[in-house]
Amino acid sequence: MNITEKILSKKVGREVNPGEIIEVNVDLAMSHDGTSPPAIKTFEKIADKVWDPEKIAIVFDHVIPANTIGSAEFQKVARDFIKKQNITHHYTHGEGICHQVIPEMGLIEPGKLIVGADSHTCTYGAFGAFSTGMGSTDMAMVYATGQTWLMVPEAMKIEVEGKLPQGITSKDLILNIIGKIGIGGGTYKTAEFCGETINGLDVDSRMTMCNMAIEMGAKNGIMEPNEDTLSYVMKKTGKTKNQLNILKSDKDSIYEKEYLFDVNDLEAQIACPNDVDNVKGLSKVEGTSIDQCFIGSCTNGRFSDLLAAAKVLKGQKVSDDVRLIIIPASKKVYQEAMNKGLIQIFMDAGAIICNPGCGPCLGGHMGVLSENEVCISSTNRNFKGRMGDSESEVYLGNPSVVAASAIKGFIENPENIF
Ligand SMILES: CC(C)[C@H](C(=O)O)[C@@H](O)C(=O)O
Numbered sequence: 001m002n003i004t005e006k007i008l009s010k011k012v013g014r015e016v017n018p019g020e021i022i023e024v025n026v027d028l029a030m031s032h033d034g035t036s037p038p039a040i041k042t043f044e045k046i047a048d049k050v051w052d053p054e055k056i057a058i059v060f061d062h063v064i065p066a067n068t069i070g071s072a073e074f075q076k077v078a079r080d081f082i083k084k085q086n087i088t089h090h091y092t093h094g095e096g097i098c099h100q101v102i103p104e105m106g107l108i109e110p111g112k113l114i115v116g117a118d119s120h121t122c123t124y125g126a127f128g129a130f131s132t133g134m135g136s137t138d139m140a141m142v143y144a145t146g147q148t149w150l151m152v153p154e155a156m157k158i159e160v161e162g163k164l165p166q167g168i169t170s171k172d173l174i175l176n177i178i179g180k181i182g183i184g185g186g187t188y189k190t191a192e193f194c195g196e197t198i199n200g201l202d203v204d205s206r207m208t209m210c211n212m213a214i215e216m217g218a219k220n221g222i223m224e225p226n227e228d229t230l231s232y233v234m235k236k237t238g239k240t241k242n243q244l245n246i247l248k249s250d251k252d253s254i255y256e257k258e259y260l261f262d263v264n265d266l267e268a269q270i271a272c273p274n275d276v277d278n279v280k281g282l283s284k285v286e287g288t289s290i291d292q293c294f295i296g297s298c299t300n301g302r303f304s305d306l307l308a309a310a311k312v313l314k315g316q317k318v319s320d321d322v323r324l325i326i327i328p329a330s331k332k333v334y335q336e337a338m339n340k341g342l343i344q345i346f347m348d349a350g351a352i353i354c355n356p357g358c359g360p361c362l363g364g365h366m367g368v369l370s371e372n373e374v375c376i377s378s379t380n381r382n383f384k385g386r387m388g389d390s391e392s393e394v395y396l397g398n399p400s401v402v403a404a405s406a407i408k409g410f411i412e413n414p415e416n417i418f
């Protein structure tokens, strides 16, 4: 069995096979300011008490602080629910983006089954957990019963070998993978990332990759936990290695499809408008004029991302023709960036720094693009109209490329800055 089948089998108490529909008890149910209120409204039609207030986590991140009376009312529904149901894990004061905050708070462990009312819940696969997104109606049922149903996914083995060249990141790797497999190529499948390159990635880089598994339609993204991951989890949970449920795929486990990627000669990758699989090498799009640059999100708003951007921006100025928005993925990331002098570098360069949250990523409340404006962003989606007007465009890249582009006012290779 592969790692996903092992987690699901353990949950059901017998060996499960791809294609089977199973009912499972979830270990954690996550929802945010956008998806909790509709889930709560449905929940209140079917039950009075949640199944377990300690296993529900609610994070406000999509529109925080509230920007309209409508979003304030929406958030009030969730705040009242948290109080009434005594929800233990609530992060409603700008702690950061759900997919960053939940692992930081020690709520993710290898082998656990986590569901979230957000499509990028697949991020926690970086820790060797089974995690997947669902809609608010399904979440209402989880609030009430602690259970959900799943079809056991077929698995794609995505093996990666080689050493990432200087300046090339796991964002470039996952964009390259999505460019090859396509936005529908992984629909309802497990994307299992493995091989020497994956084993050598740090936690931040692993999260970036699993985060984007949904961009090829995958049910979950998953990696066997490596040493860096285990020390992160042990630090955050206070548990020892023996207390964790560390599962690995059998050597002879069966995959529906197997892919092999070599990163030795990988160039920086850019997803061009308007699909995440419209991926080109950076050299093909260099010089494209832009209006806005955004560094942040659950894909690339972590400390290592900000550090990479700061290395490019140090002593430089943002072009008069663009604005650069930088948003740390969480308060903890913000604090570390402040302590290490990164925020000063960003301010000196002329960046706009906003409070932790999703920010411009989904065009909800800040950094919205007008007609025909172009943004280069470290986020995960570039769908038509994603960041504002339906005639605006978004290019996706790694944080150093976004930083270099902010200095020049057009898409630029960071190597040309140093
Ligand atoms: C608003 C929310 C439901 C949505 C998601 O599920 O992914 C958002 O986070 C996104 O990135 O598009």
Ligand code: SF4
Pocket: 062, 097, 118, 120, 297, 298, 299, 357, 358, 361, 362, 379, 380
């Ligand atoms: S940062 Fe963007 S992709 Fe991530 S949860 Fe928020 S809106 Fe979705």
